[in-house]
Amino acid sequence: MLTETPPSQEEHVLTVDCVESPGIVHAISGFLFEHGCDILDIKQYGDKAQRHFFMRVHFSFGSSGSQTDAVATAPFTTEDLHRDFAPVAEQWQLNWQLEPQGRKRRVLVMVSKMGHCLNDLLYRTRTGELPVEIVAVVSNHRDQEGLVEWHGIPFFHVPVTKDTKPEAEARLLDIVDQFDVELVVLARYMQVLSDELSNRMAGRVINIHHSFLPSFKGAKPYHQAYERGVKTVGATAHYVNAELDEGPIISQQVIEVDHTYGPEDLVAVGRDAECAALRNAVRWHCEGRIVLLGNRTVVLR
Incomplete structure (x- = not known):
């Protein structure tokens, strides 16, 4: 360490x-x-x-x-x-x-089952590449619990259903307050935050969308991209607001592909784009490089 x-x-x-x-x-x-x-x-x-x-x-x-x-x-x-x-x-x-200069922001990461973005953030935080302190990880599944505990970071399992969503978000806010969290990062957290929570934490929640927004929103964007015969695969990191996948864009990454890539190949390539876009967004936010202007950002880098 x-x-x-x-x-x-x-x-x-x-x-x-x-x-x-x-x-x-x-x-x-x-x-x-x-x-x-x-x-x-x-x-x-x-x-x-x-x-x-x-x-x-x-x-x-x-x-x-x-x-x-x-x-x-x-x-x-x-x-x-x-x-x-x-x-x-x-x-x-x-x-x-x-x-x-160099002050580390207190970050809470949220994740579901897929751990590639979480693992990238944990590794780059541990090596000092990112100016952050990951103070806790919250997940609606237990798949990444072992990885998080290996890093010595508190892990909170907060299941979410349609009926329990208000209670789950109240629990999340309790954790945010408990750990004095400055930034929440949705590292492939496959739940939509409520409008109330999104508005309350405006400018303090970054999401990674596994697609090159505004194209291919919603479920299975890589499969949508395959059906359209795309020649590039991308990922978009953006601030969360009350509009699904419509928040101010911070960082985008794109990787060239061709007709030989099937849906699963696009998913695999997309993981690299997701990790790169998300860590850039987190770094720029924590280095004070981002200024919000309406529904867009200015990144001073």
Whole structure:
């Protein structure tokens, strides 16, 4: 087991979005300069049609000794930065998030019988590739219980039927609260969440759909794709909302196939696409790279 590296208190990530207006970049970069910070990476995008601006800045406290007397010489804490940036955010009407670089989000994974996406997330979390801490796994079946327990993670079997769905979702919310969960990942969880739960956790639930949405929704999408003679197989990771498989798309993966692939071959190929799309979506969410804009996303990477 790799030793966990704590988030750096000298490196932070600031993500903002707001109505497009001249001077925003100057205001943010000026704030960072005044606080003795060096910009390590910056991504920005201005949506002309929506007149909306997006920016993600990864910065550190300067250590080159080139700071002026007006610039602080000691690193600020995260709390200091929040306090000092708040007036800037208010002036420019920013939606913003500022966190230490590398902070691990507390994630709950939900799964049914198929474990390939779960296994991929567990492995990449264990090796430190994903900036997450998987705090619990919930399933309506026991097929993946042994795998989860091998990783030393609490496993909760929560059966779901049409009649017991309200009780099952209440139990899920109890677990979310108990483990202080920040993100729920549906890793081939073959149950539809209620509208009430979807709305309550909007922007905090990511689903992997085993198809290249918006094509081939619902059951057996690979078999649907086979009947249409597709030449590519894809998978889509998206935020969950009250509309089935209609939530804002985060990540999509596609793999070329041809007429020699039968339905089961497409299913096998699709597993790789599903794993890739889901882990990218989880990584980008947890690194503060995603901003929701209506029913679509802007991914700053």
